[in-house]
Amino acid sequence: MPQPSNRLQFFGESVIRRMTRVAQAHGAINLSQGFPDFDPPQALLQALERVTYEGPHQYAVTWGAPNFREALAKKQSHFMNIPIDPEKNIVVTCGSTEAMMVAMMTVCDPRDKVIVFSPFYENYVADTILTGADPIYVPLRPPEYHFDEAELRRAFAQKPKALILCNPANPSGKVFHREELEVIARLADEFDTYVITDEVYEHIVYEPHEHSYFAALPGMFERTLSCSSLSKTYAITGWRLGYVIAPPHLIDGARKIHDFLTVGAAAPLQEAAVTALGFPQEYYRQLLEGYREKRDTFLSYLDQTGLTYTAPQGAYYVMVDISPFGHADDETFCQWLAREIGVAAVPGSSFFREPVQQWIRFHFAKRKETLEEAGRRLLRLRECGR
Template identity: 35%
Template sequence: MMKKPSANVGLLKESIFSEMTMKANQLGAINLSQGFPDFDGPSFIKDYVNEAMEGPYNQYGPPSGAMALRLSLGEMYKKIYGLSYDPNNEITVTNGATEGLFCSFLALLDPGDEVILFEPYYDSYLASIQMVGAKAKPVTLRGPDFGLPIEELEKAFTDKTKLIVLNSPHNPTGKVFSKAELQALSEMIIKHDVFVISDEVYEFLTFDDHKHIPISSLPGMRERTIMISSSGKTFSFTGWKIGWCLASEELTKAIRMVHQFNTFGAAHPLQVAVSKAINKIEDYLVPFRESYQKKREILYEGLKKSELQPFLPEGTFFILCQIPQGKNKTDVEYCFELMESKKVAAIPPSAFYSRSPEEGQKYVRFCFAKKDETLRSAVINLLEAKG
């Protein structure tokens, strides 16, 4: 009898994103489930790729990332947030933010360590924690404001707590944690002497008066924080998978050790192109935010007229909605009903909960990183089916 694969793999489940996208394609539904645009990013950034591929950038680059990109990142974070990171020893380019997360979890955790994370969460967090042999300690964010539950959070710390995972702007709730919330969180982190993985891939997608604040910018937090972000969400090229980790030299050494034996390096010409795009990011961000503000309004105003109760997101490109109580359906059942009867695909958020999945069963999540006409068509479908 053949031996079985790793028991750790048995803990994992198929990603809900793949499942819902496949079903949407089968039914011909408008796909507002998975978080990727149905349009390409700017053509001038594609031109940068073509230029790079005509240059000396088609072989392996440095495992830590193309120096041009690390320099651009260092300048960007200094200019926008006042954060100083050494491109040589404190910035690492990864194959998207998800690989950066995976390398960071492996770099920090040992079997038996405890990790506090806020549910709902990106499902990759739990998978990485389980593969390391660590234990997740979820703390639930609850509507309508999805703020940090400070008292509950304090109780989650034990002498085994090694790490806390923060995501702001937050997927899927759209919450942008305030400076007061981050200060309260940082005080607990310092008190209990733990590390932070801060997933900031939606850092430039904030709306109205809400501003993203990196937790590493607060006193005492830089040396214990790994800040992770990506070009995919900002420039609308999610298939390029160019992400990065910013951390102290000590933590960066550990991340790079894992990264070199995981993927070795990210696509060299794409890194060079992203570096040039970042050099123009200040001019790019104003129209970028304006376009997404418009998309948010199209979908939010449409959802308000439906049977769903949408929460206005402060950031990200997602809208979380409460399912009508009289439906007596779980989020999964409701999402399949949407696809079959209204030809609109959403994500059931209970997949992002492990402590309180019943909390997630009250909601569905829509993505508005779509063409305006795609969003308008989805709204028409939702409203035509009403009643």
């Protein structure tokens, strides 16, 4: 029999999803894969119930139902502070995972180079491989996860076709401040590079930090493909509703690729989600306040354990230093943690290009009682191997 595709040898299964299975096998609290254990907003559930009976139940327009795109354009125009045309600037995708793949395939050819900051969300490397592109890694150095401008310039000097920017960042919880974004923008303009942004945590940014949309920087809209989804903002990770926002000449290409990848996102879910896109400003204030409380609850337990971590500036992840425990590697530690302590995390090495073994990632998108139980279990670490 002929051999399968060579590209399969360059990446494995998702470590994050594998750790969810480990959590299930040991009955551990799953703080590895970042999805909530609480329901979406009641108004959204009521809209879904209505759509169940009223429809639509057939294909929507391939690149997104018109009323969904109109609602999305109105919301994002407000938050991004730039005009977004629902007919010219949006393609709706099956989650931000597809949005990122569509963006990559829209601007990159095989053997093109793509800048990826390390640590990175694990999908980005797979995206470059599936596209046939070659990643150029630029480190974000813990504990503050800053980049070195000279290193970034050297990466740009290799003439990359695109740079991937996750902001707020998974796994580090870093929020790129305005000055950092302006550095990236100057280099992108100088070297004529596209920027693909992953902004799914755009509404989860903790004071005093602020989220700046890269596409809204002067002159950047024309070279930016902004990817996001409704998953994290409305606690509907299973609905798989994402999107790409970009200038018309890029959206035209993105729609073609999206059409032949998945045809279209689920029509009834788009119809129901129009309700969420119309939520008032107060919803986003309460969303942030809720996540701030979750963050503070979980970090208070980490403080009691004496573990070292980088306080997240945004998103709902925290990177924790496990070097005091003396395990051979972070994978072994995470297996032990799920089995013996009853809490599942992700080995940090799955996010780094560098040979790093001292970090693991927890997420805190859980109910307070779930986080408190996880915290009580983690307190047992004070007695283990320190």
